[in-house]
Amino acid sequence: MRIVVDLTRCQGYAQCVFLAPQVFELHGEEALRYDPAVPDGQLDRVRQAAAACPVQAILVGEQVNTGAR
């Protein structure tokens, strides 16, 4: 699974950092850094983080399948 955070929307509430600290972290007071490739065993926490985000900035999904149809 992959994630992307809409950092245009992110306001640094850092709920995701509390819920999935292995995936999300703050650089300084409010700049969010994250691992776009969800590590093994972190998916539940990432889903919780996406649900808890006050501005709903986290998209969780599969990478698009670009192989032969």
Added chain:
Amino acid sequence: MPGDLRQGRIVIVGASLAGLRAAETLREAGFTGSLTVVGDEPHPPYDRPPLSKQVLLGRVAAHATALPARRDPDADWRLGVRATGLDPIGKRVLLADGEPLPYDRLLIATGTRARPWPDQAQAALDGVLTLRTSDDAAHLAERLAAGPRRVLVIGAGFTGSEIASACRELGIEVTVAERGPAPLVGALGGTLSQLAAGLQRAHGVDLRCGVTVTALRGDGRFTGADLSDGSHLEADVCVIAMGAVRNTEWLADSGLAAGPRGLACDAGCRVFDQYGIVTDDVFVAGDVARFPHPLFEYQMLSLEHWGNAVAQAEVAAHNMVSPGPSRRPHLAVPVFWSSQFGLNIKSVGVPTFSDQVLIAQGSIAEGRLVAVYGYRGRITAAVTVNMAKWLEHYQGLIETAAPFPPGPGAADARPLVADFPVPSNVPDPRGLCHGPTVALTGHLPDRRLSVVRPAG
């Protein structure tokens, strides 16, 4: 005939953020026809912002930033294939390999590429890099991991500044050379560029402004550079961060309004031809687009912004499958962000569309502030540093053309009258190494005249 618009053949040229979001939106809007996405990179759509941040720090692999899809766009992906031309009468996209691709409607989302170093032989030196693609990021991350003695970054725009920030975080010595008076001045104007300069120096960046790099030196391998002030700098790696070039060359013979400033379109993302006549089957979205914006006097804007790529792709896709009266305009207020040296810098509106600026909350000394930009007495932009929660408030003021300077009511308990607006000092982009990430392609608002220079 809305039924017809949901069928047929749609081709999207550009397989990045805008291309992917457009493809998803087409399906969401009920498009059931054939959908083909052409991309010149071999990779599935990926996210670029991490490439100058987490990836350079070695925390995320360069090829691990693939974008999650909102839904399966059920498309035929032609990746690693370059579009070389467009036949608008035969309605075909010409490809570097294989048969031309016929379309009923076309979306152009070819974006930008890194502006290369102008001297080809010098650019080919081992250790001279640019940063735009995930392959670029992989090369640069590898070089940084090898522990170079010094990195030279040419250009102090957002990308150059973020690269310098990553170098310092890794403990690598870095020199930033910028022709303009300070970092980020092309995007944020004079006042905040002083904050950026102080920030870089406080973090140990060897920042040299008002100089140009006259030559890259090396014998096969990059060893250093000559500067216009007569000095010579030794370094192992050189990153060219001189802004972006819009990928429009492939449209040169298409008859469309394409050029170095981008591909012009109307408010509904429909592309203009070279006579200014709007087409009805060719659309554009993302960094390559030039579009009129009512908040900025209908000047044509080109935005190299993540959020604009998404919003414009959604509008373009909606309009591609909607009959005239149901079409929507692309009116989103520009928003972007950058994180560097531990600060989160966000902007709403167009800071370069201004004649004055005022620090409304916080201060440069505190390292957290809101700078508000005005043009002829109305608010046109705001930039927050570590105060992102205020951005929305100012976006509302911009959208309602609220008066500048803004009235009191902000959180800071101090009289605003102490802070007078000062000139925003947005320089002419020609005097900078770094290209602006927002290009106002009409005119700079504090300059009424266009200067025409006769050849020779």
